Structure formats: C-alpha cells, structure tokens
Amino acid sequence: MPSSSPSGRRRPPTLRDVAELADVSIKTVSNVVNDYPHVKDSTRERVREAILQVGYRPQVVAQQLRTGESTMITLAVPSLTFSYFSNLAQEFIDEAQRRGRTILLHSTSAGREAERTVLEGFERVFGDGLIFNPLQLEEELFARMERTSQPTVFIGEHLPETLPQGSDYVRIDNVSAMVDATQHLLAQGRTKLAFLGVIDTVLGRQPHSSGSMRRDGFLAALEQAGIAHVPTRFQQVGDWHRPDGFAGARQLMERHPEIDGIVCGNDDLAIGVLAQLRQLGRHVPEDVAVIGYDDTPDSPFAIPALSTIAPDKHSLAATALDVLIERIGGYDGPPRTIDAPYSLVVRDSTVAGAGMNAPLPSEVLRETAETTVPAATTATTATTAPILPGPDHEELPR
Amino acid sequence: MPSSSPSGRRRPPTLRDVAELADVSIKTVSNVVNDYPHVKDSTRERVREAILQVGYRPQVVAQQLRTGESTMITLAVPSLTFSYFSNLAQEFIDEAQRRGRTILLHSTSAGREAERTVLEGFERVFGDGLIFNPLQLEEELFARMERTSQPTVFIGEHLPETLPQGSDYVRIDNVSAMVDATQHLLAQGRTKLAFLGVIDTVLGRQPHSSGSMRRDGFLAALEQAGIAHVPTRFQQVGDWHRPDGFAGARQLMERHPEIDGIVCGNDDLAIGVLAQLRQLGRHVPEDVAVIGYDDTPDSPFAIPALSTIAPDKHSLAATALDVLIERIGGYDGPPRTIDAPYSLVVRDSTVAGAGMNAPLPSEVLRETAETTVPAATTATTATTAPILPGPDHEELPR
DNA sequence: AAGCATGTTTGCAACGTTGTAGATTGAGGC
DNA sequence: GCCTCAATCTACAACGTTGCAAACATGCTT
Known part of the structure; x- marks a missing residue:
C-alpha cells in the first residue's frame, strides 16, 4: 500500500x-x-x-485551516510521573479516540509558568479545546480572567467558585471523599486518628490545595463524630511522594505513639507510611489502620494491600470530554461544575482480611478480591462507554 | 492580558x-x-x-500549511498504564519542549490494528515526525515497507535488522543488559538460577519479543559461566504483570525448591515474585535473590528493595528526538541503529544491605542509597542535554 | 423534440499565513 | 534640487482543502 x-x-x-x-x-x-x-x-x-x-x-492542517475545526484536543496535566495522572491521561486518550479525537498532551511539570502559558491561550492556538488540570495556578488568575481563549474544561480539585466564561469544571469532591475515608476508620473503632499530608505553604501559596480539601474532609468527619482533634496529629510533609510519607510517619509516631489510624493525603504517602510502620514494628491494620487516596495501581500490591479512595477516572475523562465537545460544538452557556463519582475501596490496611491476602491473576483481581463501596457523589453523565472490541489484553507490553 | x-x-x-x-x-x-x-x-x-x-x-495551522513545517511530533506508545511508558513519555514531552516541539501522544493500546494504522502514515498526515514503540507489529510488515510515510524513529527492543528507508532505531540492548543482570547474580555466588517471564507464543507469534531477548541474555550469561541450564527452570507466565509473577513464582518454587536466584522479565513480575516468596516463607535475598528489569518507580519501595536493570530513558528520549529532528531537517541517509545506555541498579533483593534498608527523603534517594553500575552499552549520541533551570527537580517523583 | 427534473461534475473563492519581489519612503551626496 | 541607495513597507501568490453555486449531462415527461 x-x-x-x-x-x-x-x-x-x-x-x-x-x-x-x-x-x-x-x-x-x-x-x-x-x-x-x-x-x-x-x-x-x-x-x-x-x-x-x-x-x-x-493534509490535516489544510482541512483545519479551511474548516476551522481540528480533531485535536489539548490535555495539560502536571506530570506523567505521577501514576494518577498517567492513568488519567490514558483514560483521556482512549475516550478521545472513541470520540474521533486526538489528544495533544502537554505536561506542565515546569511549574507555574508553564501552567499560565497553557491557560493564556497557549501562546499559539492549537486544537479546538483544552482540558486542564492546574496545580499551582493562583486563584486570583482565574478571577482576573473573564473568558478563556478557547473552550476549556478544568479538572482537579481546587478551583475557585467563579470560573471564566467559556469553561466548565469537572471534579472529584475531595472533601466528601475524605469524610467517607475517615468515617470508614471510625467505623472500625479507631478513634486516635491522624492526618498525614499537610504541606507547608511556601511564599503564601498552597502547593497542593487538594491537600487542604482532604484535610478538611478528615476534620469534618471527626467533628461529625464528636471527636476532638489533636492539632499535632496533623503531620506535615515536604511533598506527596513515598519518601515523604516514610519520613512523616516516623515523626508522627514518635510524637504520638498512641495513634491507631492514619489518613494519608494520597496513596504514595500511604505506601511510604506502611514502610515506616513496618520498620517501627507496628502491625497494620491491627495496631494502626492506614488509608490512602487515588487507588494507584500498586495500592493493591502494597503490604498490606492499601485501602483507599478510588476516583472514577474513566467517568471523569468521559464527562470532561463530553462537556468540552459540547462547547466546541458551539454551546456557550455559563460555566458548569460537575462532580465525578468516586468509591471507597476497602483492603487489608484498614480491615484485616478484607481484600485479598494473596494477589490473584489480573483478570479476576478487581472483580472479586476487593470490597468496593460505590460512594456518594453524583455521576452526572453516562459513564458507560462501550469497550472497544479487539485483542486488547491478550498480551501486554514491555 | x-x-x-x-x-x-x-x-x-x-x-x-x-x-x-x-x-x-x-x-x-x-x-x-x-x-x-x-x-x-x-x-x-x-x-x-x-x-x-x-x-x-x-494560527498554527495556517503557519503549517504555508511553511510545510509543524512543531509537532507524534509519539505512539502502547499504554500509559505501564509506568515504564508513562515515564518514558514524560521524558519525551520534556525533551521535546526543550527543543521547541510539542508531543502529540497516541496510545496504541487498542492493539495491532492501532499500531499498523499509526505506522501506515497515520491515516492522515500530522506533525512532521513519528516516534513509535511498536509492540505487536509483525516483523514482516517492516520488511514489506520500503519507506516510512514520514520521518520515523522506532524505539523498543525487537525490530528486525532491516528498517524502512527514512527511519532510525534507538534501542536498549536487552540481551546484553540481561547478561549483566545474570552475571550479577552469579557474582553473588548464586548458581541455581531461574528465568521467569517466558510467554507462550500464541498463533505462532511472539507477543513479547523483548521477553525472548531477555531470556537469551540470561541464557548467554549461564553459558559464559559454563553452567548448564535446566530447561524447566524457565518459568512461563500468562502476562508480564505482578499477579503473573506471583502465580509463576509459586509454580516455579514448587517444581524447583532448590532455586537460589530468579531473573525476572520485568519489575512488575519481580514484585509479584517477591510477594509469593514472602508468602512461601523464603527470605530474599538470603534464600533467593531476585532481580527485575525496568527500574520502575516502585522498585526501590519493594520489600526488599528490588535490584534491576535501569534503562536510561532520558538518553533514549533525547537521542530519539535528535535523530528524528535531523531527519525532519532533511537528512535522508540510510537507517541507523543506536544503542541507548542502561545501568545495573543493585538493591536489597540481590545483596543484603546493598541499597537502602530504609527509604530516604526523595532528594537523597537516587544519589546515595543505591549502587549503580553504569553498564556496558555505548551511548552513541550526546546524552547530556542541559537540565532546564527551575523548580523541576527539587523534588523527585516517586 | 423541447422542457424539466435529477444526478454528476466543476470553477471559484476563501481559510491565515509567509516568501518573493517590487513599490515607496527618506537620507545623504553631489 | 536631483539622483542614488538603503531602509521600510506592501501586493501578490501560494500552501491544500472545502462550501457554494453554477455548469453540464442524463433520462424522463409531455
């Protein structure tokens, strides 16, 4: 040919x-x-x-020039080295493909400047729309911005209430998710809980506002249960990676040996925490229960398998694309905010014997070995896109 | 603004x-x-x-139409859900950015058909070059193809000798890497070695040719050392994920309780193997040494920390982009094959106390806590691209 | 056989940009 | 004050595509 x-x-x-x-x-x-x-x-x-x-x-460019429409959508996420984002990106790529669109992937790992560039029209106009997960961008910037330069969907967790014209917002309700996670620990009879994952605000800016939302959820659950919270049980960390969890857990347990449950800002932190507890000779979940957030692929393989909040990334991607495509199609209504669903996944790190005590062959894994509690939030858009036929999983990469 | x-x-x-x-x-x-x-x-x-x-x-499209040049390069990898590929993709995105180019990311998770589509000119012409990591594409297809439809660089491990006109090939020498890994175990005095990661050929095709190259390296090292290999010590697996390693290790150890070292096809398998050995009450590395391949981000967090082969993804990405951009610039010489370097990372799973016995805060981690043996292969192109200034690396993803 | 509807094909213009070459301006030299 | 030369600016065409409307062909009706 x-x-x-x-x-x-x-x-x-x-x-x-x-x-x-x-x-x-x-x-x-x-x-x-x-x-x-x-x-x-x-x-x-x-x-x-x-x-x-x-x-x-x-010649695609000529078509685009002529018709004014491309099939491309830009996706800008912080960094693919976080498995949450790489998995999310894969969801977007697949879903976009299903909708006949191609994803242009931008990574804003270079920081705030890169994020601003992306948002401010990308210095050059490309593709018909933008899906953007800001991490460090200051809220005031959004406030100043009356209208985005192209149809935009924000994803993530910490945007201000008022969005620019021409944009929508699809999020996971972090507060409510963390309430669920915390209540789960409380339901296991744990009362001396700590939250690990507070990040120092540098220069007055909050590097991980999702962190504060999750902390708020933790706090809210305690209050609801009528439990006084001990301020020093909020453990600071330098960042949200495994080593930070490892280090943070050491400090925390030295200060508060009585703690019987740790709610972590994300799974990576939690996995670091598990390693530290192991080193300290504390048994999980008997002595201390640990729960994470994100449901990264390795959380079921942690020792013990990690309980966590599983955001529905598929639904998030599908919803974001749908609303974006609607805007590309000409819809120009006021900004919308949509919650994507999540669920609580209970594994061994909070309930002994809850999940598998042995990993199973992949196919069966997610179906049988875990207890999944489909949680509160509303699924706004249909999330069940048909799975493509094909020899998808008969063999795998490397 | x-x-x-x-x-x-x-x-x-x-x-x-x-x-x-x-x-x-x-x-x-x-x-x-x-x-x-x-x-x-x-x-x-x-x-x-x-x-x-x-x-x-x-308006980028108009510029492109007029000048015939875009700043976009397509990267097609199997799936970002494999951390190897997501990390690699991030390298490409960063390096491309550094070169003033944007990466258009395509995922061929849909399988062979998707791969063929990408290769055969992508059904529509986009961007001005293609970086392609095929996985399932039959070799004969390459043979039939005299010239790629746009400048192309293949990456990965199992391409045939003769490439189409207009393409280059940047690879990691899997055989040689696995020789190194195996020799490392031999150097620890292990002699009853097994290789875990053989995949059944389905319908006469080899789904993981990288698997066979790694197995070949294992074999070659044994032969060099004058050790007879026991065929039944080649453990088959269904796929290359953790559960497969878990299941495979059980079979293997039942058949061959005498084994004192396991060379795994990749890190995911190895992590499954570790879990199984733990369950079987075998101590790593005392009873059995385990080594993987890929240096995935969680391998240092495995228990015990996993020794592995670390492909130099940064160099791979930089080299691939350089040769591609050269071709885009008009170079039309014969296909080139370039080896990107790798290194052997020694951690606790092969040498007790070799790496960290405790994870360290991120910054120090890679520098101090591991023994890295910069291994054999030739770095053909300059691999030291300047690191951008900025807050890029003050914290390490993990 | 002319008229008409339908089916098929085509020329033209435009999308927004840039390379080329030519037009205009201004300054300096005599 | 006129001429030359450089600096500055502009008109035109083209990149490959598609919407529009008009042109052409065909077959059918009367």
Whole structure:
C-alpha cells in the first residue's frame, strides 16, 4: 500500500496529484474522499484507485485551516510521573479516540509558568479545546480572567467558585471523599486518628490545595463524630511522594505513639507510611489502620494491600470530554461544575482480611478480591462507554 | 492580558485584524510577529500594541500549511498504564519542549490494528515526525515497507535488522543488559538460577519479543559461566504483570525448591515474585535473590528493595528526538541503529544491605542509597542535554 | 423534440499565513 | 534640487482543502 519512491523524501501527494491521475477535478477527488453521495460509481472507482496509487492522505492542517475545526484536543496535566495522572491521561486518550479525537498532551511539570502559558491561550492556538488540570495556578488568575481563549474544561480539585466564561469544571469532591475515608476508620473503632499530608505553604501559596480539601474532609468527619482533634496529629510533609510519607510517619509516631489510624493525603504517602510502620514494628491494620487516596495501581500490591479512595477516572475523562465537545460544538452557556463519582475501596490496611491476602491473576483481581463501596457523589453523565472490541489484553507490553 | 469580549465566542483575531487596527499591511504585522529586522521602531511599537489589544495569537495551522513545517511530533506508545511508558513519555514531552516541539501522544493500546494504522502514515498526515514503540507489529510488515510515510524513529527492543528507508532505531540492548543482570547474580555466588517471564507464543507469534531477548541474555550469561541450564527452570507466565509473577513464582518454587536466584522479565513480575516468596516463607535475598528489569518507580519501595536493570530513558528520549529532528531537517541517509545506555541498579533483593534498608527523603534517594553500575552499552549520541533551570527537580517523583 | 427534473461534475473563492519581489519612503551626496 | 541607495513597507501568490453555486449531462415527461 504505502507506495515508495526510489529515493529522497518528496512532498506528500495532494488532491491535485490524484485529480490529474484520475483525470477529474480536484473537487471531485475531495468529494470521493469525503464520501459525498453524488458521485458516479465508475468515477469513484477510478479516483479510489488513483488515491491508492499515489498514496494520498488528507493534509490535516489544510482541512483545519479551511474548516476551522481540528480533531485535536489539548490535555495539560502536571506530570506523567505521577501514576494518577498517567492513568488519567490514558483514560483521556482512549475516550478521545472513541470520540474521533486526538489528544495533544502537554505536561506542565515546569511549574507555574508553564501552567499560565497553557491557560493564556497557549501562546499559539492549537486544537479546538483544552482540558486542564492546574496545580499551582493562583486563584486570583482565574478571577482576573473573564473568558478563556478557547473552550476549556478544568479538572482537579481546587478551583475557585467563579470560573471564566467559556469553561466548565469537572471534579472529584475531595472533601466528601475524605469524610467517607475517615468515617470508614471510625467505623472500625479507631478513634486516635491522624492526618498525614499537610504541606507547608511556601511564599503564601498552597502547593497542593487538594491537600487542604482532604484535610478538611478528615476534620469534618471527626467533628461529625464528636471527636476532638489533636492539632499535632496533623503531620506535615515536604511533598506527596513515598519518601515523604516514610519520613512523616516516623515523626508522627514518635510524637504520638498512641495513634491507631492514619489518613494519608494520597496513596504514595500511604505506601511510604506502611514502610515506616513496618520498620517501627507496628502491625497494620491491627495496631494502626492506614488509608490512602487515588487507588494507584500498586495500592493493591502494597503490604498490606492499601485501602483507599478510588476516583472514577474513566467517568471523569468521559464527562470532561463530553462537556468540552459540547462547547466546541458551539454551546456557550455559563460555566458548569460537575462532580465525578468516586468509591471507597476497602483492603487489608484498614480491615484485616478484607481484600485479598494473596494477589490473584489480573483478570479476576478487581472483580472479586476487593470490597468496593460505590460512594456518594453524583455521576452526572453516562459513564458507560462501550469497550472497544479487539485483542486488547491478550498480551501486554514491555 | 487575554482581552475579553462581552459575550459569545467569536472567531479568533487574525493578522488582518491587527493590520487594520495598526493601519499597516498584513505582511508588516507578520514581520513584527516574526521579528523581521527591517521594521521601523515606531511601527513595531504600534503593531505590538495592536496585537495586545486584539489579543492576537498566530494560527498554527495556517503557519503549517504555508511553511510545510509543524512543531509537532507524534509519539505512539502502547499504554500509559505501564509506568515504564508513562515515564518514558514524560521524558519525551520534556525533551521535546526543550527543543521547541510539542508531543502529540497516541496510545496504541487498542492493539495491532492501532499500531499498523499509526505506522501506515497515520491515516492522515500530522506533525512532521513519528516516534513509535511498536509492540505487536509483525516483523514482516517492516520488511514489506520500503519507506516510512514520514520521518520515523522506532524505539523498543525487537525490530528486525532491516528498517524502512527514512527511519532510525534507538534501542536498549536487552540481551546484553540481561547478561549483566545474570552475571550479577552469579557474582553473588548464586548458581541455581531461574528465568521467569517466558510467554507462550500464541498463533505462532511472539507477543513479547523483548521477553525472548531477555531470556537469551540470561541464557548467554549461564553459558559464559559454563553452567548448564535446566530447561524447566524457565518459568512461563500468562502476562508480564505482578499477579503473573506471583502465580509463576509459586509454580516455579514448587517444581524447583532448590532455586537460589530468579531473573525476572520485568519489575512488575519481580514484585509479584517477591510477594509469593514472602508468602512461601523464603527470605530474599538470603534464600533467593531476585532481580527485575525496568527500574520502575516502585522498585526501590519493594520489600526488599528490588535490584534491576535501569534503562536510561532520558538518553533514549533525547537521542530519539535528535535523530528524528535531523531527519525532519532533511537528512535522508540510510537507517541507523543506536544503542541507548542502561545501568545495573543493585538493591536489597540481590545483596543484603546493598541499597537502602530504609527509604530516604526523595532528594537523597537516587544519589546515595543505591549502587549503580553504569553498564556496558555505548551511548552513541550526546546524552547530556542541559537540565532546564527551575523548580523541576527539587523534588523527585516517586 | 423541447422542457424539466435529477444526478454528476466543476470553477471559484476563501481559510491565515509567509516568501518573493517590487513599490515607496527618506537620507545623504553631489 | 536631483539622483542614488538603503531602509521600510506592501501586493501578490501560494500552501491544500472545502462550501457554494453554477455548469453540464442524463433520462424522463409531455
């Protein structure tokens, strides 16, 4: 099929080349390519052959220029080195594909500047829309911004109430999720709880506002249960990675050996905590129960398997794409805020014997071995997109 | 800055709009935008103001159409749910950014068909180059293909000798890496070694050719050491994920309780193996040494921390981009094959006390806590791209 | 056989940009 | 004050595509 030239990379063939070969007008070739119905069968046939012969492919940029529409959507996330974001990105790629769109992936790991660039119209206009998970962007920036430069959907957890015109917001209700997580520990009879994952505000800015929302959820649950909270049981950490959990847990347990439950800001922290507790000779969950947040792929493989909050990434991606595509399609109503669902996954780190005590073959894993509590929040959009047929999982990479 | 319209999303401003406002020709505005030197200062100033006022951004598609060059490069990898690929993708995104290019990320998780589509010119022409990590594509397809439809760099491990015109190949020498890994176990005095990670060939095709290369390396090391290999010590697995390692290790140890070292196809398998050995009451590394491949982010957090082969993803990405950009620039020499370096990372799972016995705060982690043996393979291209200044690496993802 | 409806094909213009080459301006030299 | 030359600016065309409307062909009706 891909015909080849003897040597040298030449200019790719265009409609014109096909037209000349098939001896029709350029427009007719275009009509054939676009399945325009009123083309004589014989002509169509001839054109098709010519297309194959010269190896014609539509030039996307020209189409875009002409029609003003591309099939591309930009996704900007902080960094794929966080498995939460890489999994989320994969969801977006798959869902976009299903909707006939291609994801242009931008990573804002370079920090606040990169985020601002992305938001401020991306310094150059690309694709028809933007899905954006800001991490460090100051709230005031949003406030100042009356309208986004292209249709935009924000995802993440810590945006201000008022969004710019032309944007929507799909989020996981972190507070409510953490309330659930905390109540789960309380329901196990744990009363001396700690929250690990407070980050110092640097220069007056809050690097992880999702952290404060999760802390708020923790607090709210305690209050609801009528339990006084001990301020020093809020453990600071330097960042939200495993080593930070490891280090934080040591400090925490030194200060408060009485603690019987730790609510962690995310799974990575929790896994670090598990390692530390193990080193300190504390048994999980008997002595201390630990719960995380994110349901990263390795949380079921932690020792013991980690209980956690599982945000419904699939639903998040599907919803975000749907509302974005709606905006691209011309909808220009006021900003909407939509909650994506999450669930509480109970494993061994909070309830002995709750999950597997042995990993099972992958297929069965998620179905049987865990107790999943589909939690409170509303699923606003249909989340059950059909799974593509195909030999998807018969074998796997490396 | 982004000026706003009272309401309604309007057509984005063009050069023409700026030109009218500044009362100059379109071309002059273009000249200002492109920093063309021969523009009177006063004019330049006036145009600049107009640009700000209307909020002009260059329309990338029009530029591309006109110049025939885009700044976009397509990266096609199997699935971001594998941390190897998501980390690799992040490297590519960062490196591309550094080179003023944007990565268009495609995932071929849909399988062989998706891979073929990507390779065969992507059904539509996009961006000006392709970096492609095929997984399932049959070798014969490459053989049939005389020339790629756009400049292409293949990455991965199992391509045939002859590549299509217009493409290059950057790889990690899997065989040699596995020789090193195996020799490391031998050097620890282990002699009853097993390889875990053979996958049944389905329908005559080898789903994981990287698997067979790694097995070959294992074998070669044994032969070099003059050790007879026991065929039944090659453990089959259903796939290359943790549960498969878990299941495989059970079978293996039942058949061969004498085994004192297991070389695993990748880290995920190895982590499953560790879990199984733990359950069987075998101590690692005292009773059995275990080594993986990939250096996934959680391997230092395995219990015990996992020794492994660390492919230099940064170098891989940098090299691939460099050769691709060279081709985009017009170079059309014969296909090149370039080896990217790797290293052997020794941790507790092969040498007690080798690595950390406790995770350290992130900053110190990679520098101090591990023994890294920069291994054999040749770094063909300069791999030391300057690290961007900025808060990029003050904390390490984990 | 002319008229008309339907089916098929085409030319033209435009999307927003930039390369080329030519037009205009201004300054300096005589 | 006129001419030359450089600096500055502009008109035009083209990149490859598609919407529009008009042109052409065909077959059917009367």
